[in-house]
Amino acid sequence: TTSRPRSEQLYAEALQHIVGGVNSPSRSFKAVGGGAPVFMKRAQGAYFYDVDDNRYIDYLCAYGPIITGHAHPHITAAITRAAESGVLYGTPTELEITLAKKLKSAIPSLDKVRFVNSGTEAVMTTIRVARAYTKRNKIIKFAGCYHGHSDLVLVAAGSGPSTLGIPDSAGIPTSIASEVITVPFNDLDGLKQALERWGDDVAAVMVEPIVGNFGMVMPKPGFLEGLCAMAREAGALVIYDEVITGFRFHYGTSQTFGAFPDHAAIEPDLTALGKIIGGGLPIGAYGGRKDVMEQVAPLGPAYQAGTMAGNPASISSGIACLEVLEQPGVYERMDLLAAKLADAIKDSADRHGVPLTVNRIRGSFSTHFCAHPITNYDEAQDTDGKAFAQFFRLMLEQGICLAPSKYEAWFLTTAHAEADIDLTIEAADNALRQLAR
Numbered sequence: 001t002t003s004r005p006r007s008e009q010l011y012a013e014a015l016q017h018i019v020g021g022v023n024s025p026s027r028s029f030k031a032v033g034g035g036a037p038v039f040m041k042r043a044q045g046a047y048f049y050d051v052d053d054n055r056y057i058d059y060l061c062a063y064g065p066i067i068t069g070h071a072h073p074h075i076t077a078a079i080t081r082a083a084e085s086g087v088l089y090g091t092p093t094e095l096e097i098t099l100a101k102k103l104k105s106a107i108p109s110l111d112k113v114r115f116v117n118s119g120t121e122a123v124m125t126t127i128r129v130a131r132a133y134t135k136r137n138k139i140i141k142f143a144g145c146y147h148g149h150s151d152l153v154l155v156a157a158g159s160g161p162s163t164l165g166i167p168d169s170a171g172i173p174t175s176i177a178s179e180v181i182t183v184p185f186n187d188l189d190g191l192k193q194a195l196e197r198w199g200d201d202v203a204a205v206m207v208e209p210i211v212g213n214f215g216m217v218m219p220k221p222g223f224l225e226g227l228c229a230m231a232r233e234a235g236a237l238v239i240y241d242e243v244i245t246g247f248r249f250h251y252g253t254s255q256t257f258g259a260f261p262d263h264a265a266i267e268p269d270l271t272a273l274g275k276i277i278g279g280g281l282p283i284g285a286y287g288g289r290k291d292v293m294e295q296v297a298p299l300g301p302a303y304q305a306g307t308m309a310g311n312p313a314s315i316s317s318g319i320a321c322l323e324v325l326e327q328p329g330v331y332e333r334m335d336l337l338a339a340k341l342a343d344a345i346k347d348s349a350d351r352h353g354v355p356l357t358v359n360r361i362r363g364s365f366s367t368h369f370c371a372h373p374i375t376n377y378d379e380a381q382d383t384d385g386k387a388f389a390q391f392f393r394l395m396l397e398q399g400i401c402l403a404p405s406k407y408e409a410w411f412l413t414t415a416h417a418e419a420d421i422d423l424t425i426e427a428a429d430n431a432l433r434q435l436a437r
């Protein structure tokens, strides 16, 4: 059992100065019963060390980017070299070409790319580019998919057949909200209806092709094929948000995922990337078809810029991370460990009579406290949040760090070892036994 007096002290202090004590709301423990989040001071490999010197096995992995474990020597060396060479120039560098070529060789739909600083920026700009290209205003998105915090995509994570314009955040004008149409994930009929009604005004259909934001959720066979066909029929572009899925399951994106036999390799018009491609430093990227990307300044009329964009530290870190991931067997090993862990957790839950749905996609999985399958946001909402909160805390007490949200996935890294998995299996079994009482 861990004790965390220093975290509690720091949280009290942070609350005086930083709004909510955290710099991203997902870090607060609000969704798991409140109280002080854990303040970490160091991370190495698969482990976190908090300010009270407790060690945790990390499955949060910074919400996705840390796929090689913390402080991987190859990435650390690249960042150190970058720091010693000056971290920001405001000029082009050769490094940017190297990373752009690496992305292009792994993601065939990218003719041209542009680097930005976050997934939010990448997505936000794909929408602008799609609007510039199609000269239309509306976008269709899917309920529960998170695409960063820009105005347009913070709209309408709600449910229902297809909803128009309900902001998820204060501060978003209804005029902006009314440009967004939301359809349930995996619902081609809903998409068809939305396109029949608003199709002539739709610039783009935006989707997380494999969902990472209400658990790990696969598209049903045919969903993405249907989505792309319908969008194109309506004259809209297809935007894939691969900020989480890029380089998560294999070396590439869902677009090239031959390992999913039920899914055709579809090339979207635009793709948004982030997270893993920066190896843990801030990054985003977007790219796609040449004629679409040529809408972007300085070639075209769609403006997008960035003081920090393509900075040598982030780019060097990203190149080094992809170099690690290119090594043979890297993904297969994460898959095997995740399979062992996810299967054991499900077995424990069954043994203790705790309803649990585990959605695993290769080296990543989500745990939903419910008996039904999770294929869309309504189903993901309809789970036992109290049971998750209790599970989360019981795991934390045993030195296992998960994301403090019932919607988030567990991420494996190249640094997790068999012994970590065994410890986690034991901890989960304890937690589920206590939950069953």
Ligand code: PMP
Pocket (backbone or CB within 6 Å): 063, 117, 118, 119, 120, 121, 123, 146, 147, 148, 149, 208, 212, 213, 241, 242, 243, 244, 274, 275, 283, 284
């Ligand atoms: N798109 C997806 C699918 C995401 O999961 C996220 C972040 N969780 C974003 C966009 C936004 O990325 P960032 O936090 O880097 O702005």
